Amino acid sequence: MSEHDAGFKAALEEAKQGAKEGGIPIGACLVDKDGKILGQGHNMRLQKDSATLHAEISTLENAGRLPASAYKGATMYTTLSPCQMCTGACLLYKVSRVVMGENNTFVGGDELLKQRGVEVVNLKNAECEGLMKKFIDDHPEDWYEDIGDAPKKSQ
Amino acid sequence: MSEHDAGFKAALEEAKQGAKEGGIPIGACLVDKDGKILGQGHNMRLQKDSATLHAEISTLENAGRLPASAYKGATMYTTLSPCQMCTGACLLYKVSRVVMGENNTFVGGDELLKQRGVEVVNLKNAECEGLMKKFIDDHPEDWYEDIGDAPKKSQ
Numbered sequence: 001m002s003e004h005d006a007g008f009k010a011a012l013e014e015a016k017q018g019a020k021e022g023g024i025p026i027g028a029c030l031v032d033k034d035g036k037i038l039g040q041g042h043n044m045r046l047q048k049d050s051a052t053l054h055a056e057i058s059t060l061e062n063a064g065r066l067p068a069s070a071y072k073g074a075t076m077y078t079t080l081s082p083c084q085m086c087t088g089a090c091l092l093y094k095v096s097r098v099v100m101g102e103n104n105t106f107v108g109g110d111e112l113l114k115q116r117g118v119e120v121v122n123l124k125n126a127e128c129e130g131l132m133k134k135f136i137d138d139h140p141e142d143w144y145e146d147i148g149d150a151p152k153k154s155q
Numbered sequence: 156m157s158e159h160d161a162g163f164k165a166a167l168e169e170a171k172q173g174a175k176e177g178g179i180p181i182g183a184c185l186v187d188k189d190g191k192i193l194g195q196g197h198n199m200r201l202q203k204d205s206a207t208l209h210a211e212i213s214t215l216e217n218a219g220r221l222p223a224s225a226y227k228g229a230t231m232y233t234t235l236s237p238c239q240m241c242t243g244a245c246l247l248y249k250v251s252r253v254v255m256g257e258n259n260t261f262v263g264g265d266e267l268l269k270q271r272g273v274e275v276v277n278l279k280n281a282e283c284e285g286l287m288k289k290f291i292d293d294h295p296e297d298w299y300e301d302i303g304d305a306p307k308k309s310q
Contacts, residue, residue, distance in 0.1 A: 045220065052207070052216045052244065061207045065200065068303050088243025088264070089207065093303040109243070148223050148248040 001099045001121040007031035007077040008099060008123065010040045014055065015079040015101075015131055018042035024146055025131040026080045028055035030063050030095070033073025039063025045146050054146070055079070056086035060093065071095055079128040081108040083147060091116055101128030105136070106147060156254050156276045162186040162232040163254060163278065165195045169210065170234040170256075170286055173197035179301055180286040181235045183210035185218050185250070188228025194218025200301050209301070210234070211241035215248065226250055234283040236263040238302060246271055256283030260291070261302060 002008070007029045014027025029040040041058030044050045053061070056078055071093040076082070079101035082090065087109025090098055097119040103110060104124075113120050136143045144151045157163070162184045169182025184195040196213025199205050208216070211233055226248040231237070234256035237245065242264025245253055252274040258265060259279075268275050291298045299306045 049220050050216060051218060051220055051248075052212050057207050057212075061205060063206060065204050065206050065300065067300055068305050071303065084243040084246040085240060086243070088239040088241070088246075091239040091243075093206075145220065145222055148226065150223050 001075075001097070001123070003123055003125060005031075005077065005099070006035070007037065007075060008101070008125075010037060011055070011077040011079050012101065012125075012127065014040050014042040015128065018044075018047075018055075019131055019135070021047050023047050024142060025135050026055040026078065028059040028076060028078040030059050030071075031075045031077065032070065033096075038066070038070065038074065043146070046142060052085070054083060054086050056082055056089055060089055068094065075099055079125070080132060081106055081110055081122075082113075083108040084112075087112055090118065097121065099123065101125040102132075104129055105132040156230075156252070156278070158278055158280060160186075160232065160254070161190070162192065162230060163256070163280075165192060166210070166232040166234050167256065167280075167282065169195050169197040170283065173199075173202075173210075174286055174290070176202050178202050179297060180290050181210040181233070183214040183231060183233040185214050185226075186230045186232065187225065188251075193221070193225065193229065198301070201297060207240070209238060209241050211237055211244055215244055223249065230254055234280070235287060236261055236265055236277075237268075238263040239267075242267055245273065252276065254278065256280040257287075259284055260287040 010029040019025035024043040027042040039062040044053035075097040081103035165184035174180035179198040182197040194217040199208035230252040236258035
């Protein structure tokens with residue numbers, strides 16, 4: 001698993017597309033066991049006034065209705081550590097691996113995924129982290145809303 | 156917490172509406188700490204070809220973008236034990252309580268919710284269970300797809 005994987009590249013492109021749209025710059029991509037992209041997407045909180053379309057949820061939604069067998073051996077690439085909802089979505093569909101761009105900005109369900117037998121890879125990608133730093137510096141209130149947290153008092 | 160709560164009644168009405176539409180008959184309703192309904196919805200897998208619009212996700216989506224404070228002390232009513240994705244969504248937004256109609260049909264994240272300090276109430280409601288039994292008897296493949304499982308061989 002590396003930054004050269006087509007799945008990671010697609011997730012990063014989705015994050016950049018989100019940034020271009022003025023949205024929260026997190027992207028994701030679901031790749032099946034044979035390397036085929038099943039779906040990809042980015043966080044749509046601001047674009048669609050959505051409380052649930054995180055990058056991974058958008059990706060699963062865009063992949064469409066699939067039988068359980070389609071997720072077997074699949075990898076969810078995401079530019080940021082998945083929140084508890086997105087972690088739960090990966091567990092529901094039993095994806096085999098979660099590859100994240102980084103978890104310095106936010107740590108979601110990394111440990112729960114590992115406990116449940118999902119392989120977790122952190123690429124520690126500076127570009128993913130940079131996209132988030134810029135967004136959070138500019139729009140802290142939108143970011144904290146997205147992770148269900150109260151804005152920090154210093155901001 | 157009882158079957159007479161407005162939140163539970165609304166969730167059950169949503170499940171029945173789902174059944175009328177030919178969908179998976181699971182409904183949910185989010186109620187804030189003061190008893191105000193923030194949103195409600197039902198499973199839309201079949202109606203919208205959606206892989207993510209479970210009842211609780213539909214409900215959070217229909218409630219719209221809210222600050223973290225809005226979910227404080229809130230109760231998620233759902234006619235069926237929430238799957239791992241919906242459990243994660245409740246944890247993300249830190250709802251205080253999950254009231255389920257039943258968990259005989261399916262056990263989702265009941266234990267994880269309790270471990271994370273969420274109050275969990277099971278109303279053991281026969282009507283909720285009856286709606287699911289009829290649906291699963293008629294459409295087992297749609298049900299197993301919804302919970303990311305392979306259909307049982309006997310079906």
